[in-house]
Amino acid sequence: MESVRHDLPSGTVTFLFTDVEGSTKLLHDLGAEGYARALAEHRRLLRDAFTAHGGVEVDTQGDAFFIAFPTAPGAVAAADEATRALAPGPIRVRIGLHTGAPLVTDEGYVGVDVHRAARIAAAGHGGQVLVSATTVAASEDVDLVDLGEHRLKDLAAPERLYQLGDDEFPPLKALSVSNLPVPATPFVGREPELEQLCTLLRDPDVRLLTVTGAGGIGKTRLALQAAAETSAAFPDGLWWVALAPLTDPALVPVALAQMLGVREEEGVPLAQALAERLENRRLLVLLDNAEHLLRGLVDEVRGLLEASARITVLVTSRERLDVSAEHLFALPPMTREDASAFFRARAAMLGVSLDRSAGVAALCERLDRLPLALQLAASRLRTFSPEQLLERLSRRLDLLKGGRDLDPRQQTLRATIEWSHDLLSPEEQTLFRRLAVFVDGCTLAAAETVCDAQTDQLEGLVDKSLLQRRDDAVEPRFWMLESIHEFAAERLAAAGEEADLRARHALYFRELAERMAGSLRAGDPEETPVATLEADIDNLRAAVALGLETGDNELVREITAALPLYWLDRDLYAEGRSWLERALELDPAEDDARRRLLSGLATIAYRQGDHDVAVSASDEAAALAMRLLGVADRFQLLKAQARAAGMRGELETAEGLWRETLEAALEADNGVGISACRLNLAALANTTRRHELAEELAQENLPFVRSRGQTRCEAYTLATLAQTRVYRGQAEDVADDAVAGARRSTQIGNNSLTAFCLDLAATAAAARGEARRSATILGATEAAREAMGAPPDEQEEAIRSRALELLGRDGSSVAEAWAEGRELDLESALAAATSDRIE
Ligand SMILES: Nc1ncnc2c1ncn2[C@@H]1O[C@H](COP(=O)(O)OP(=O)(O)OP(=O)(O)O)[C@@H](O)[C@H]1O
Ligand SMILES: [Mg+2]
Structure with missing residues (x-):
């Protein structure tokens, strides 16, 4: 054993890792001898810089340094000096800095911060110095660029990273395109298994890999870790699909489409849209906990493998899938x-x-x-x-x-x-089994209402590892590991409480759905209600399943009628349509629920490009509204008629009806309704070339939706405004509105609207003579639409053509910028729309 390293700084320490960029290529370019010489020179320069600022060498392997500094400013200064010294080349190193309080042992430093620092260095590029937030906090007066939050490949929570100096580098090599969950505890051991699994995953010939093993042996955890470690091999992302909450394998493509932001287009079924999106993509799909779906899953897995020759499917399951392409990895217990x-x-x-x-x-x-x-x-x-x-x-x-x-x-x-x-108290036991009624977990409020949970009991279950807690988009959720959930479900059935609990569960989720729909209708900001519905979609599904089982049609119809805005917001047309059609078939009663179901169906069918269904559903909804007048309000009635007329292409009638609808919405103070009417009128005005009127309507709407915090409406209004100005020949003035619209729509996660706003920004840039900026953005939106499998619709195409026209024939600089743009995601394109560095 080594002696204790008394020379190492202790207490709060700043770690510095370096790594030579492209060493294989350098070796090839310089030859063995030349490379050795360059490497020795690089070592000398780095050591000079490090020792000058109090750095102590912890470990040096090949071309990588690991240095510890007693102070953060010393480390920052040393990194800066080292980078400058190496600037003339040929060797370029990436450097990462991170500050923590590690344990000093006989084997050196121990603690997560050491790994963090190494991961931070690995995320950078040659010549780049990345600094973690803890190091920034311990330094003063440093010239930094905030690069935002990034998830590193250790799968921990995202880390805010800063760059020393303001040079430009490509995006960080972090885990950006992924939905892998953040485990609450560090990963332990399993080194050989991890390595084998990673090797298999990186092998392009391994298309389908199933990790099998007993419940609780660690399949899910190892699969997640291996996925994260191999992320570099999957440039198109890592997608985790938790199968345990799903009862139907057909929901796998739905879940995947949602994660990938695949949007259905005019008459293209979801499966096809998804296949097109996946074509030629190198991505990893992790189907987690497949045991209960095995047979039904085979076709879905085949579909995925056929969609792209470069897709890898990783499955965890207690049993194998048993298809020919399957590679097996039987996970043993821990050593x-x-x-x-x-x-x-x-x-x-x-x-x-x-x-x-x-x-x-x-x-x-x-x-x-x-x-x-x-x-x-x-x-x-x-x-x-x-x-x-x-x-x-x-x-x-x-x-x-x-x-x-x-x-x-x-x-x-x-x-x-x-x-x-x-060992649980009787009250805890009762709560434990009752919580099994939830599918994919629940919020605190749901546990309280459905199971009479007390907070301290919930915490008790979490402490005993019988319940897990995770932070989610809207609020924290409580959930169970699969083996534990199965046990709890058995107890619930054995206690004879299942029927009662399922009924309470259904009632709760019906009320939740109605409340969220009401809030959406009232014009509250959409993101929270939609995210709330999304987080509980498996519970809503379970509630509907109970309604179908017990013949409770009202339950099915009311939950279904509450969800159209969720499906529309998340572009889940096929899923929404099948729910709506099922609910409509279930009960022919001509009541208000039917009117709402039909109106949802009309909108979704319209978005799908299915005009026949859209027209007949909107006509029927309008007729029903007429008959139910007094039950449904005037606004709903008129809106249904206006939409029906619009869908039939009767523009003048539609305009008159939208005007009346607007009055009704104003009377009822219906925020979303008012905005929708004005924007529909603006669209009609634009179609009939009355752009001044369109602009007036949008202008009037903007302060209104802003004052009410209607984010989605604001994004649409800004887009309409910018679009109208382009039609009026004022493209050079629309940059601000277009960018603001894009910001708002990224906020609500609407990628297609973001792309449209960015195209408008590109048109503005072209009109101002900023050809490079314009081409960069157009390249990015083109690639994003391809990735979404959503070609531009008519109005989007019109704006893009205008931008191209303005760009003219600007030669090679435009082509190059366009190609660069294609590498950017929408968020980076948005940054490019405003960055001072372009043009
Ligand atoms: N190597 C590991 N490091 C840290 N925690 C681990 C490790 N392996 C397993 N665990 C933890 O043990 C528990 C069970 O592991 P996991 O959920 O991965 O098992 P599983 O095989 O997927 O079980 P099931 O068949 O029930 O889905 C989890 O809380 C997980 O985080
Ligand atoms: Mg598992």
Whole structure:
């Protein structure tokens, strides 16, 4: 063993990692000898810079330095000096800085901050110095560019990164295109498995890889980790689809389309749109917890593999899928070392430090080194020592063995869950089984209303690892690991409470859906209600399923009628349409619910390009509104008629009706309604070349929607305004509105509207003679529409043509900028629309 490194700074330390960019290529270009010489020179220059500022070399491997500095300013100054010294070339290094309080041991530094620092360096480019927020906080007066938040490949929460100096570099090599969840605890051990899995994933011949193993053995966790580690091999992203909440394999493409932002277009079915989007893409799809869908999943997986020859599907499942292309990876239990490190790490999280007693090792063995069982046991370490845990759990296991004909690991896990459950107070046990009624977890409010949960009981379950908590888009959610959820569901059924709980669950979600729909109709900002519905879509699905099972048509119809704005906002037309058609078929009653269902169907069918259905649904909705007058309000009636006329192409009638509808909306003070009427009138005015009128309407609408915080309406208004001005020949004046519109629509996550606003910004740039900027943006929106599988519609095409016309024939500089733009995502294109560095 090495001696203790007394030379290493301790306490708060700033780490600096360096790495030579493109060393293989340099070796090739310079030859072995030339490269060795350049490398030696680079080492000398770096060492001079580092020692001048108090840096201590911790480790140097090949062409990478790991240096520790006692102060952050020293590290920043050294990084700056080193970069300057290397500027003449040929070697360029990326440098990462991060400050933390590591443990100094006989083997050097220990702690997550060391890994963080290395990951930060790896995200950069040659000549770039990346600085973490902790280092920035400990430095003063440094010239930095804020690069925003990035997820690094260690899968931890995003890190805000800064760049030293203001040179331009390509985007960071971080985990940007991914929806991999952030685990709440660090990953432990599993080095050989991780390496094997990564090698398989990187192998283009491995198209379908299934990680199998007992429940709770760590399949999901390892798969997530491997996906993150190999992200460089999947430039088109890593997509995690949790299958456990899904009852129908056909929902897999729906979920995937939603994640990828694939939008349905004129008469193109979702499956096809998705396939087109995936074509030639190199991406990884992680289908997690597939065991309950196995047979039905095979076709979906085939569909994915056929959509692109470069897609890799990673599955976790207790059983294999059993298709010919499948590679298997059977995950064993943890090794002795990993199991004990995992157990100790869990203990440390509770503030319990374990001595080197034999108890831990024996307990790990007894629990078959199954992480989930170890985690459940470890969560009781405040009460029991490892020896006591061993004794109590052993008694259980002995009792259980011999009996059932189960996989022994399954028995171990089951016994551990049972044991953990039996230690709960009776109130906690009741809550635990009741929470099984939720699909894919729930919010605190849902747990309180449906299960009479008390906060301290929920926290108790989280402490005991029987419940997980994660932060979500709108509010935190409580959820269960799959093996635990199954156990809780059994208990719920055994207690005879299932029917009652499902009814309470359905009632809660019906009310939630109605409340969100009401808030959307009233013109509240859309993002929160839509995200709320999205987060609970599996619960809403389960509530509808109960309605179908028990013949509660009202439940099905009311939930369905509440969701159209969610489907429209998220471009989920096929999904929405199938719900709506089902609800309409279920019950022919000519009531207000039917009117709302028809009106939702009309809009969705219209967006799908299915004009026949759109016209007949909107006609029927209008007729129904007429008959129900008194029940439905005047606004709804007129709107239905105006839309029906518009869809039939009767423009004059439509305009008259929209005017009347506007009056009704004003009378009812319906914010979204008022905005929708004005923008529909503006669109009609533009179609009939009365652009001045269109502009007036949009101008009038803008302060109105702003004062009400109607983000979505504001984005549409800004787009209409800019578009109208382009038609009026004032393209050079629309940049501000177009950019503001794009900002708003990124805020609500509407990619197609963002692309449209950016095209308007590109038109403005072209009109101002900023050819490079214009071409960069047009390249980016072109690529984004291709990626979405959504070619520009008529008005989008009109604006793009105008931009191209203004761009004229500007030769090669435009072509180059266009190509650069194609590499940008919409957010970077938005930055390019305003950056001072372009033009
Ligand atoms: N290597 C690891 N490092 C840290 N935590 C781990 C590791 N492996 C597993 N765990 C933890 O153990 C628990 C069970 O693991 P996981 O959910 O991955 O099991 P699984 O095999 O997917 O189970 P199931 O079949 O029920 O889905 C989780 O809380 C997970 O975070
Ligand atoms: Mg799993």
